[in-house]
Amino acid sequence: MNRTKVVNSARLLRVIDALGARHETTPRFRQSRFALSWGAPPVLWQLAFFVGPLLLLVWISFWSVSNFRLTPDFVFDNWVHLLSSGSFTSAYAYSFKMALLTAIVVGALAVPAAYTIAFRTSQRVRLTLLLILIVPFFTSYPVRIYSWQSLLSPNGFINSLLEVVSLGPYLFLNNWFGTLIGLMTLTMPLVVIIQTLAFSAVDRRYVEAAYNLGCGRIKTFFTVLLPLAKIGLILSVTLAFVLAFGDFVSPTFLGGSRPPTLSILLTDQVQSGNHWPRASVVAVIMFVTLITVVLSMLALAYRNKWRNV
Amino acid sequence: MKTDSIRHGFLYVYLAALIVFVFAPIAANLVFSFNAARFPTLPLAGFTTHWYEAIFNDGRLVQGLKNSLMVSGATAFIATFLGFSAAYIDYRYRFFGRTAFLALVTLPPTIPVVILGLGMLSFQSSVGLLGTLPGIVTAHVVYCAPFALALTRMRLASLDPSVEPAAWNLGATQGSTMTSIIIPHCAPAILAAFFLTAAVSFDEFMIAYFISGFNQTLPVHVLTMLEGQVSPRVNAIGGVVFMFTIGMVVLAQVLMFGRRST
Amino acid sequence: MSNIVDKNGRPISRRRFLQGMGALAGTAVLSSSPFRSLHANDQVLNILTWPGHGDPFVVREFEEQYNCTVRTREYEGGEEMLAMVNQAPPGTYDVIMADAEYIEMLRDGDFIQQLDPSDYPLDDFWPEFQEFETHWVDGDLYSVMLRFGYIGMAYRTDVFDEAEVSSYSALWSNKGEGRVGFFDWYLPSMGCVSLYEGNQRPFDIDSAAFEAVKDRLLSLEPQTAGFRGMSGVFSMLTDGTATVIPGVGDWVAFLLQEDGVPVASSVPEEGGLQWTESLSIANGAQNPDLAKSFIQYMTSPEGQVKTARLPAYAASIPNRKGWELLNEEYPDAARSLRHTFDERNVIDEYRDGLISLRRLPVQQNIEQWNDAWTEFKSL
Numbered sequence: 001m002n003r004t005k006v007v008n009s010a011r012l013l014r015v016i017d018a019l020g021a022r023h024e025t026t027p028r029f030r031q032s033r034f035a036l037s038w039g040a041p042p043v044l045w046q047l048a049f050f051v052g053p054l055l056l057l058v059w060i061s062f063w064s065v066s067n068f069r070l071t072p073d074f075v076f077d078n079w080v081h082l083l084s085s086g087s088f089t090s091a092y093a094y095s096f097k098m099a100l101l102t103a104i105v106v107g108a109l110a111v112p113a114a115y116t117i118a119f120r121t122s123q124r125v126r127l128t129l130l131l132i133l134i135v136p137f138f139t140s141y142p143v144r145i146y147s148w149q150s151l152l153s154p155n156g157f158i159n160s161l162l163e164v165v166s167l168g169p170y171l172f173l174n175n176w177f178g179t180l181i182g183l184m185t186l187t188m189p190l191v192v193i194i195q196t197l198a199f200s201a202v203d204r205r206y207v208e209a210a211y212n213l214g215c216g217r218i219k220t221f222f223t224v225l226l227p228l229a230k231i232g233l234i235l236s237v238t239l240a241f242v243l244a245f246g247d248f249v250s251p252t253f254l255g256g257s258r259p260p261t262l263s264i265l266l267t268d269q270v271q272s273g274n275h276w277p278r279a280s281v282v283a284v285i286m287f288v289t290l291i292t293v294v295l296s297m298l299a300l301a302y303r304n305k306w307r308n309v
Numbered sequence: 310m311k312t313d314s315i316r317h318g319f320l321y322v323y324l325a326a327l328i329v330f331v332f333a334p335i336a337a338n339l340v341f342s343f344n345a346a347r348f349p350t351l352p353l354a355g356f357t358t359h360w361y362e363a364i365f366n367d368g369r370l371v372q373g374l375k376n377s378l379m380v381s382g383a384t385a386f387i388a389t390f391l392g393f394s395a396a397y398i399d400y401r402y403r404f405f406g407r408t409a410f411l412a413l414v415t416l417p418p419t420i421p422v423v424i425l426g427l428g429m430l431s432f433q434s435s436v437g438l439l440g441t442l443p444g445i446v447t448a449h450v451v452y453c454a455p456f457a458l459a460l461t462r463m464r465l466a467s468l469d470p471s472v473e474p475a476a477w478n479l480g481a482t483q484g485s486t487m488t489s490i491i492i493p494h495c496a497p498a499i500l501a502a503f504f505l506t507a508a509v510s511f512d513e514f515m516i517a518y519f520i521s522g523f524n525q526t527l528p529v530h531v532l533t534m535l536e537g538q539v540s541p542r543v544n545a546i547g548g549v550v551f552m553f554t555i556g557m558v559v560l561a562q563v564l565m566f567g568r569r570s571t
Numbered sequence: 572m573s574n575i576v577d578k579n580g581r582p583i584s585r586r587r588f589l590q591g592m593g594a595l596a597g598t599a600v601l602s603s604s605p606f607r608s609l610h611a612n613d614q615v616l617n618i619l620t621w622p623g624h625g626d627p628f629v630v631r632e633f634e635e636q637y638n639c640t641v642r643t644r645e646y647e648g649g650e651e652m653l654a655m656v657n658q659a660p661p662g663t664y665d666v667i668m669a670d671a672e673y674i675e676m677l678r679d680g681d682f683i684q685q686l687d688p689s690d691y692p693l694d695d696f697w698p699e700f701q702e703f704e705t706h707w708v709d710g711d712l713y714s715v716m717l718r719f720g721y722i723g724m725a726y727r728t729d730v731f732d733e734a735e736v737s738s739y740s741a742l743w744s745n746k747g748e749g750r751v752g753f754f755d756w757y758l759p760s761m762g763c764v765s766l767y768e769g770n771q772r773p774f775d776i777d778s779a780a781f782e783a784v785k786d787r788l789l790s791l792e793p794q795t796a797g798f799r800g801m802s803g804v805f806s807m808l809t810d811g812t813a814t815v816i817p818g819v820g821d822w823v824a825f826l827l828q829e830d831g832v833p834v835a836s837s838v839p840e841e842g843g844l845q846w847t848e849s850l851s852i853a854n855g856a857q858n859p860d861l862a863k864s865f866i867q868y869m870t871s872p873e874g875q876v877k878t879a880r881l882p883a884y885a886a887s888i889p890n891r892k893g894w895e896l897l898n899e900e901y902p903d904a905a906r907s908l909r910h911t912f913d914e915r916n917v918i919d920e921y922r923d924g925l926i927s928l929r930r931l932p933v934q935q936n937i938e939q940w941n942d943a944w945t946e947f948k949s950l
Contacts, residue, residue, distance in 0.1 A: 256797020
């Protein structure tokens with residue numbers, strides 16, 4: 001072997017070695033490298049498969065479609081068309097209203113249940129109840145909505161019960177009421193769980209102090225418990241809003257697309273016209289709305305905390 | 310005190326009513342899955358296991374089930390790993406941009422799935438992932454990792470922050486601290502996260518609906534059936550999915566809390 | 572210890588060498604793309620179709636005979652079909668089932684192959700359907716008719732009697748208030764409204780007539796029950812949320828009648844539409860020969876009988892030999908489907924002249940009609 005070959009193979013071996021070697025390193029460097037090797041994977045994954053697609057959506061909203069073919073472009077047509085269309089604005093208003101209604105109704109209805117689980121049950125029962133509430137969260141939501149469809153129909157179970165007491169039959173489907181029931185089905189378990197955790201995190205000593213000072217149960221609830229659990233409660237309501245705003249299944253199967261929501265509009269544009277740009281406009285507007293709502297609610301929740309810090 | 314117990318009674322009744330509301334459609338689903346008639350109307354037409362037999366004999370559904378299992382398995386592995394990594398970083402380090410880091414990793418479930426679905430659709434069709442099972446896995450990992458993060462973070466919160474530095478002082482490297490202290494401590498949470506993310510992925514239908522081509526997962530099949538045909542097979546599928554996800558969740562529970570005494 | 576030293580002068584140990592090689596190998600693996608779609612092999616036939624056509628009831632015999640698997644990707648509405656062929660890379664589908672009015676667009680987009688008429692039993696078809704115009708573009712055959720049906724209204728027989736549904740005006744009647752369901756696709760629904768407006772060629776109307784149709788459509792707003800997909804159309808009539816649905820026909824009524832739901836369909840005096848589902852071979856198909864065999868099977872008498880009695884929704888068939896087989900094996904179905912030779916049948920109805928073929932809008936573009944439909948939904 002001549003000298004050049006030896007030198008070159010040595011160089012190659014040094015490169016290979018460098019890939020696997022642990023150098024003389026400072027603790028600081030080792031710490032950073034450790035942090036990077038654990039922190040990089042989640043960040044990279046999210047950037048590639050989460051942020052990337054969302055940014056692409058924004059860009060696609062400026063593309064055009066002719067004859068069902070998507071072409072990269074830079075036009076404002078899609079934005080103009082949607083923002084000036086009556087059906088878009090009414091879909092937006094309806095989605096917002098239903099999401100707000102769901103958030104308020106579910107948020108309010110969940111409170112007594114969460115309170116009961118947090119304060120009026122033993123540890124064991126509490127865990128069992130939380131487990132019971134987790135179950136529907138993971139059982140096919142579309143199939144549950146399909147069941148509601150038959151339960152709420154004019155000759156379904158609910159109306160048959162009402163018939164026994166000579167009421168009805170009422171039309172629960174193809175209107176806002178059916179949609180609301182569906183959205184409640186979607187959000188209720190999660191909201192109850194979050195509120196229960198929020199109540200459980202409240203320091204009992206405040207409650208006991210209130211009782212010691214002569215406060216009745218109800219008064220304590222409103223003046224001590226609720227404010228202390230405020231953050232969790234606001235979070236639960238916000239989450240209900242977000243889930244309800246974006247849902248597609250309930251407005252379609254229980255609401256009869258009457259009127260359509262933004263999610264229905266989005267899916268329609270993709271399916272019936274290959275119109276990804278317009279669908280992207282709807283998506284971007286939905287996203288901006290939700291971020292605004294979430295950030296405002298977070299600011300509201302943590303307002304006093306920041307002030308006191 | 311009497312008013313107290315009346316109030317208590319009322320509260321328990323209320324809670325029971327709420328649970329009935331939440332479980333009504335599930336109960337109806339199970340009942341109708343054994344109903345002999347094609348349409349889910351009353352009165353019931355007689356008991357049959359015909360629909361369950363039908364779905365297990367339907368090759369497409371079985372394939373959909375296999376796809377779902379593969380996707381949820383792969384998703385669980387990757388999502389648990391990523392969730393653990395993110396939880397560990399959040400637990401140990403204070404750094405500039407920590408909020409942004411957390412936001413990046415926890416945001417996906419708050420974005421409406423129709424938006425995520427559309428975004429994945431556009432993105433994956435341009436990189437050739439569209440219609441492939443790995444494509445669905447990448448999308449599901451994005452959606453499920455936050456759950457793994459939450460579980461692991463909760464478990465890490467119960468680990469005294471001074472344990473790690475103590476180990477380093479005693480001469481352990483970061484790597485061996487990780488393998489001999491952190492991971493064993495988090496083991497129940499990691500296992501629970503695995504099953505939880507598997508369950509979430511198994512049930513996820515909207516994103517998969519947008520991006521799956523011929524390799525449909527089971528929930529996508531259900532959604533297309535619900536839209537396209539009337540078939541009580543949907544009820545039977547619902548029954549099967551119910552059993553599966555209950556199994557996963559119970560397993561997660563047992564692993565999280567069963568070892569609490571140790 | 573080797574004689575190779577690293578940059579600090581220490582000899583490279585075997586351990587570090589292996590670690591480095593591992594890193595190299597890992598990089599190599601990661602850089603090769605693991606993302607490949609499942610390759611279609613000889614054994615798989617991919618079909619783009621309306622819901623329900625992949626049902627084992629129809630395809631099992633074909634699968635056994637040709638030792639293959641049939642996979643379907645389903646859509647509802649021609650525009651969704653177009654969206655899917657446009658989105659999919661070439662070779663995704665082998666067979667495309669499309670409504671006849673879309674064949675020209677598919678050919679113009681280069682999505683389907685030219686067919687050889689002698690491969691298919693066109694001579695066995697009823698004369699009216701042997702040279703079905705929209706299947707031929709510039710004298711070449713691109714598609715073969717599989718099944719068809721008539722569209723008018725489907726209604727509950729316990730609410731409306733036959734005389735009342737002899738005109739589309741039933742939709743505006745009291746009995747329909749809040750109970751008019753809609754199949755969520757603009758084409759058949761608006762076509763029926765156009766017929767009601769007296770347009771002889773319901774899809775070939777000028778802008779004034781289109782505005783009139785649009786206004787008439789919007790006037791139905793107080794009557795609407797809801798907008799649903801195919802399965803929703805069935806369930807709306809079954810559970811009573813809708814008592815009448817325009818833009819649909821036998822395909823809904825037949826299935827419900829079999830289950831004892833009191834539903835019937837009618838073609839009103841203003842006229843009805845014909846929908847036609849046809850099969851084509853996709854360009855770039857991975858299994859073009861298997862695709863051809865599939866089309867031949869489905870248009871043979873055995874296949875025709877199966878597709879006529881499709882579990883998802885029934886239909887009429889164009890093959891006369893298929894009619895004969897149907898009358899032999901399933902005389903009751905033949906009678907309900909009006910496919911008998913001794914009584915008034917669907918061909919007689921066609922010859923009456925009340926049925927117009929459903930077409931794509933001629934003087935407006937699809938988007939205008941679709942937008943009108945979206946506006947109607949949002950009211």
